[in-house]
Amino acid sequence: MPILQVDNLSKQFDGLVAVNDLSFSIESGEIRGLIGPNGCGKTTTMNMLAGLYRPTHGDVRYHGKSILKLPTHTRTAQGIMRTFQIPKLFSEMTVGENMMVPALATSTVKTPEFIEKLEHKSSEKLTFCKLDHVSHLLAKQLSGGQRMLLQIARGLMVEGLELFLMDEPFAGINQVTKETIMDAILEMNKDHGITFLIVSHEMPSVRRLCQTVSVMHEGSMISEGSIEEIANNPLVIEAYLGGQNAAS
Amino acid sequence: MDLTSFTQYVLSGLVIGVIYALMAVSITFVHGMMKIVNWSMGEFYMIGCFVQYLLVTRFVGPDLWVLGIPVAFCLVFLFGMGIQRYLLRPMFMGEAERLDEYATIITITLMVLFRNLAIIIGGPYQYSVPDYFPPTDLGPLPISGNRFMALVGTVLILGVFYFVMKKTWAGRALQGMSQNRIGIQTAGINVRRLDEIAFGIGVGLAAAAGALLAPVFLVWAESGSVPTMKGFEIIVIGGLGSIPGSIIAALLLGLIESLGSVYISSVYRDLFGFVFLILILVFRPNGLFGERERLA
The missing domain is CATH 1.10.8 (Helicase, Ruva Protein; domain 3)
Known part of the structure; x- marks a missing residue:
């Protein structure tokens, strides 16, 4: 059974159809790429998967059960985490607080032992994401790459994380941080079996990480396969280059 | 003008400033958390005034006036949570297209409703809460006892509010919501619940301000x-x-x-x-x- 099954998903904003009858599935343990030209509906799809947008039509199933009616925080509690191209951090809090606040605010147990355990986990995840040396800084003092890493580290604090939805994790980030993020993704996938759906325009990163890539165009899925397969698909070439350019 | 008089005027200004602060904090808190302007905030203040008036004149007497503050806060806190849940929440559920217009219409409607209900129940009269504290001196400034207690009460309430916001994890979650509403949801926190609590605290603070200031100003539908x-x-x-x-x-x-x-x-x-x-x-x-x- 796939970990995530998307069936005939559509999203309409007034007259604009952002996502149109989209269907795909992701197997547990997979690292899936989701690509497509700007405005093709990738981020809208991610928002529907995370519960931030309500679909106009269709269904999203997680481990075979529909999660359509679940709010975002319940989806997170069930192991689905989403990151954003512009990191959604608590800018006036320290890196450490960004890591701790969600877990402590949702927990009914706040014993010193529990807090200590959580601090240990937070420190471990920050070290994993190479942010341990900046844990005392405010989130707004971090560089763009560090903010992205903090989003990922905060995601790792979610108990029972199974599906990580990443929206443009490499956009506007230097090569060293990109490598750190890619290494982290591969390690989380290999060691903890976390499944990833990664939206990206960075084809070298997608090539390195993803076994299968899905391609969207004008709200619909037009191709799915290995990076080589989609690169040779005329529909994909036409979507990226336009009909006339593709022909010439 | 001598220095003593000038000091008295400065102190008098600071006293009224502290008293204003509680109401302002309640308005800005709701705005910061939910990104809406609550036009009915004054009516929650008015409810707090009436709660204090009724307690002091009908139920517990002037000696236990201090009870009016937690009672007004708790009643209005629960009432505010209900209002947020049933009237304001739909705007965050993708059911309202223009959030600011929706909030404006709802809260202005509440303002008109509560004012008219107060007139129906209490009539067009102005009530005064009897003094419950003798006049005192604040340094060189002679001050009415009620105003002095309003000052002390405001400082204490703002202190508790500061402590809750800065030192508790629930307070930090509320700060997180004000800093990034989407971030707090994707981090696994129930933002709908936080909205209810935030609105409840905001209107509860306004009611506490009303309970504190009821004996300083008059109590009536447009207090x-x-x-x-x-x-x-x-x-x-x-x-x-x-x-x-x-x-x-x-x-x-x-x-x-x-x-x-x-x-x-x-x-x-x-x-x-x-x-x-x-x-x-x-x-x-x-x-x-x-x-x-x-x-x-």
Whole structure:
């Protein structure tokens, strides 16, 4: 059974159809790429998967059960985490607080032992994401790459994380941080079996990480396969280059 | 004019500033958390005034006046949570297209409803809560006992509020919501619940302000209109959403009104605040502590 099954998903904003009858599935343990030209509906799809947008039509199933009616925080509690191209951090809090606040605010147990355990986990995840040396800084003092890493580290604090939805994790980030993020993704996938759906325009990163890539165009899925397969698909070439350019 | 008189005027201004601060903090707190302006805040203040009036005159007597503050806060807190859940929540559920317009219509409707209900129940009369504390001195400033207790009560409530917001994890979650509403949801926190709590705390603070100030001013259906007007003035001067800004702006407004009344004319007392507001808007459009919103 796939970990995530998307069936005939559509999203309409007034007259604009952002996502149109989209269907795909992701197997547990997979690292899936989701690509497509700007405005093709990738981020809208991610928002529907995370519960931030309500679909106009269709269904999203997680481990075979529909999660359509679940709010975002319940989806997170069930192991689905989403990151954003512009990191959604608590800018006036320290890196450490960004890591701790969600877990402590949702927990009914706040014993010193529990807090200590959580601090240990937070420190471990920050070290994993190479942010341990900046844990005392405010989130707004971090560089763009560090903010992205903090989003990922905060995601790792979610108990029972199974599906990580990443929206443009490499956009506007230097090569060293990109490598750190890619290494982290591969390690989380290999060691903890976390499944990833990664939206990206960075084809070298997608090539390195993803076994299968899905391609969207004008709200619909037009191709799915290995990076080589989609690169040779005329529909994909036409979507990226336009009909006339593709022909010439 | 001697130094003692000047000190008295300054102290008097600061006292009224502290009293204004509680109302301003309640307005800016709701705005900071939910990004809405609650136009009915004055009516929650008015409910707090009536709760205090009824407790002192009918139920517990002036000796136990202090009970009015937690009772008003708790009643209005629960009432506010219900209002948020059933009337305001739909705007965050993708069921309202223009959030600001939706919130404006709902809260203005509540304002009209509560004012008219108060007139139906209490009539068009003005009630006064009997004094429950003898006059005292604050340094060189002779001050009425009720006003002194309102000052002490406001400082204590603001202190508790500061402690909850800064030192508890629930308070930090509320701060997180004000800093990034989407981030807090994807981090696994139930933002709908936080909205209810935040709105409840905001209107509860307004009710506590009403309970504290009931014996200082009169109690009637429109008791809340002046504190609300001052509150909005203060939050624009201090910067929308900034709690420290609201407190400092409240103190400044109190000082300006007090000194302006003495050195210019007490007839224009309310005008001084608006002139100050206009000057702030000309030179610092985002208020003293407001930050320009980042759009990208």
